[in-house]
Amino acid sequence: MATDRSRRRTWTFSLAIALTLLILYLTTGVSSGLRGGANIVLTPFSWAVNTIAHPLGHLFAGAIDYSDVVAQNQKLRRQLAQADERLNEEWSYSRQLQQISTQLNVPFVSSLPTVAVQVTTDSPTNFSATVGVSKGRSSGILVGMPVVANGGLVGRVISTTTNGSTVQLISDTHSLVGVTFAHSTSDLVVSGRGVNNGLGATSVPTNSGVEVGTKLFTDGLDGGLFPVGLPVASVKAVTLTPGASTYNLSLQPAADLRHLSYLDVVLWEPAT
Amino acid sequence: MRRVLLPVTVVTLVVVAIQLSIFSSLRFAGVVVMLVWLWPLAMGLAGLTSLALWCAVVAGVFFDTHAVTPFGLTAVVAVILAYGASRLGKEGVGDLDSAAWWVTPLIAAAAGFIAPALFVGASFFTLNFSFWRDSLFASMVVNAVAFFILARPMTRLARWAGNFGGTRR
Numbered sequence: 001m002a003t004d005r006s007r008r009r010t011w012t013f014s015l016a017i018a019l020t021l022l023i024l025y026l027t028t029g030v031s032s033g034l035r036g037g038a039n040i041v042l043t044p045f046s047w048a049v050n051t052i053a054h055p056l057g058h059l060f061a062g063a064i065d066y067s068d069v070v071a072q073n074q075k076l077r078r079q080l081a082q083a084d085e086r087l088n089e090e091w092s093y094s095r096q097l098q099q100i101s102t103q104l105n106v107p108f109v110s111s112l113p114t115v116a117v118q119v120t121t122d123s124p125t126n127f128s129a130t131v132g133v134s135k136g137r138s139s140g141i142l143v144g145m146p147v148v149a150n151g152g153l154v155g156r157v158i159s160t161t162t163n164g165s166t167v168q169l170i171s172d173t174h175s176l177v178g179v180t181f182a183h184s185t186s187d188l189v190v191s192g193r194g195v196n197n198g199l200g201a202t203s204v205p206t207n208s209g210v211e212v213g214t215k216l217f218t219d220g221l222d223g224g225l226f227p228v229g230l231p232v233a234s235v236k237a238v239t240l241t242p243g244a245s246t247y248n249l250s251l252q253p254a255a256d257l258r259h260l261s262y263l264d265v266v267l268w269e270p271a272t
Numbered sequence: 273m274r275r276v277l278l279p280v281t282v283v284t285l286v287v288v289a290i291q292l293s294i295f296s297s298l299r300f301a302g303v304v305v306m307l308v309w310l311w312p313l314a315m316g317l318a319g320l321t322s323l324a325l326w327c328a329v330v331a332g333v334f335f336d337t338h339a340v341t342p343f344g345l346t347a348v349v350a351v352i353l354a355y356g357a358s359r360l361g362k363e364g365v366g367d368l369d370s371a372a373w374w375v376t377p378l379i380a381a382a383a384g385f386i387a388p389a390l391f392v393g394a395s396f397f398t399l400n401f402s403f404w405r406d407s408l409f410a411s412m413v414v415n416a417v418a419f420f421i422l423a424r425p426m427t428r429l430a431r432w433a434g435n436f437g438g439t440r441r
Contacts, residue, residue: 013325014351038337045289053294124296125339125346126304126388126411127395127403158340166340173402196302196407 039161112227114148114264115139120164129155129172129195131260136160144225144270149263152231152254153177153218157265165265170232171198171257178224179216179232183209187219190232190251199233199251206247210235216251225270231255276323279436280315283429284327287311288334302407303414308335309387310380310419312350314426316357317376319367320434324354342398349390353383377423384419385412 062069117139121132135141137160147154147167155169170177175192179201186208188201204210214235220228233251240247291307298305312328332347339346360379364370388411392403 010321010325010355013322014355038334042285042289042292042334042338045285046293049286049289049293053290057294121292121338122297122299123339124292124304124335125341126306126407127391128340130340168340194407196410 113267115141115267117141117165117263117265119260119263123195126195127173129169129175129192129257130158131167131169131263133165133167133263133265134163135265136162136164138162140267141165141265142269145268146226146230146266147263148230148255148266149260150255152233153226154255154257154260154263156225167263167265169195169257170253171195177226177232178219178221180219181210181214181216187221188216188249190216198236199253201249201251202246204247204249206240206245208247210238210247210249212236212238215254223271227266227268276434276436277326280323280327280433281330283433284311284330285334288331291335292338300414300418301410303411305418305422306346306384306387306415307422308332308346309350309353309415310384310422310426311430312354313357313380313383313419314423314430315434316354316359317361317367317379317423317427318430318434319358319361319364320430321355321358321362323434324358324361325351328354341403342395342400345391345394345398348394349387352390353387357383373424376427377420380423380426381416381420384415384417388412388415 115135117133117135119131120134123130133147141157141160143157143160145157147156153170155167155172155175157165158168159166168175169192170190171192171194173192173194177190178187179190180187186205188204188208188210190199190201193200212235216232216234218224218226218228218230218232220226231254233253235249236252237250238247239250287307295305295307308331311331312324315324315327318324328350329347332350333344336343336346357379361367365375365379367376388408392408395401395403
C-alpha cells in the first residue's frame with residue numbers, strides 16, 4: 001500500500017514538473033525572467049569553479065604545449081606581417097569599392113560600424129552551435145546583427161542581455177544563409193550541419209557553374225538577414241546523387257569556427 | 273529529507289557550474305560530456321529517489337537557462353534518467369557495496385548512450401527536427417564512455433551528499 005502511495009506520489013511529482021517545464025517553455029516571458037534569475041544564482045558557483053580550474057588548466061596546458069605555443073607565436077608574427085602588407089594594398093581597393101557601393105546604394109560591410117567582442121563561453125550543449133560574447137545591449141548590440149571574424153561570416157546575434165550576447169554560429173543546424181558567388185545565375189541557401197560537420201547546400205542547379213573552390217558571399221537580398229558581400233564559405237566538394245538533377249555541396253566556412261576568440265558584431269539590423 | 277535538501281542543492285549547483293565552466297569547453301571528439309545528466313543518475317543509483325528527481329529538475333533547469341535548446345528539454349531527460357536509475361537503486365541494482373564493481377558503470381554507460389537519443393526524441397515534441405543531424409551517434413558514444421568512467425566517483429559523491437544530515441532515502 002505504502003509502495004503504491006509512494007509510486008503515485010513520484011508520478012504526480014514528475015507529471016507536475018513536466019507540465020511546469022512545458023508551461024515555462026511556452027511562455028517565453030517567464031523563461032526569460034527565469035534565465036536572468038538562474039544566472040544570478042549560478043554566478044558565485046561559476047566564479048568559484050573558474051577561479052580554481054582556470055589557473056590549473058593554464059598551468060597544465062603551458063607545461064604540456066610550450067613548444068606548440070612558441071611555434072604558434074612565430075606563425076602569428078609572420079601572418080601579422082603579411083596582413084600588414086595586404087592591409088595597405090586593400091585599403092585603396094576598399095575605398096574604391098565603398099565609393100561604388102555608395103553610388104549603387106548597396107551597403108558594404110567595411111563601411112558599417114562594428115563592435116569588437118570577446119568570446120566568453122562555448123555552447124554548453126551538443127545540440128546547438130553558439131558562443132557567448134562579452135558585450136550586449138549596453139554596447140549597442142541587438143538581436144539579428146551579423147557577426148564576423150577570421151575573414152568571414154561567423155553567425156548572428158540571437159539573444160542579448162545588458163552586458164552579454166549569444167551568437168548562433170552559421171554551423172548551427174537551425175542556421176540558413178542566402179549566398180551568391182561570382183558569375184552566378186542563381187542564389188543558394190547554405191545551411192548549418194552542426195558543430196562538428198560544417199556547412200552544406202542542397203538542391204544546387206547543375207547549370208549554376210559552381211565548382212570546388214568557388215567562394216560564396218552573402219547575397220544581401222531585400223529582407224535578408226545579412227548585408228551583401230560577407231564571405232561565408234568556399235566549396236569543398238560537389239556531389240551529384242545518381243538520379244538527381246541537382247548538386248549537393250559540402251562547404252568549408254570562410255571563418256575558422258573552431259577557434260574563435262575575438263569577434264566583430266556588425267551594427268547592421270536586418271530589414272523587418 | 274529536508275536536512276539534506278540544502279547540501280544536495282548546493283552540490284547540484286556546483287555540478288552545473290562545473291558543466292558550464294569546464295565541460296562546455298572540454299570536448300571529446302567535439303562532444304560535451306553531460307555531467308548534469310550523470311549527477312541525478314548517480315543519485316538515483318544510490319537509491320535516493322526524491323533527491324534524484326530534485327537534482328534532475330534543478331540541474332536540468334539551471335543548465336537549460338544557459339543553453340539555446342528548447343527550455344526544459346535537458347531537465348526532462350534528467351528526470352527520466354533519475355527516475356529509471358532510482359527504480360534500479362531501490363532494488364539494490366548498481367549498489368556500490370553489494371553489486372559487482374562493473375554494474376554501476378555499465379548502467380551509467382547505458383544511460384549515457386541513450387540520453388542524447390532521448391533528448392533528440394523529446395525535441396520532436398517541441399517541433400525541433402534538426403538535432404539528430406548534429407553528431408548524435410558521437411554524442412551517445414562519448415557520453416557512454418564518460419559515464420562509465422565517472423559513474424563510481426559520482427555515485428560515491430551522491431551517497432555522501434545524500435547522507436549529509438545523517439538521513440538516508
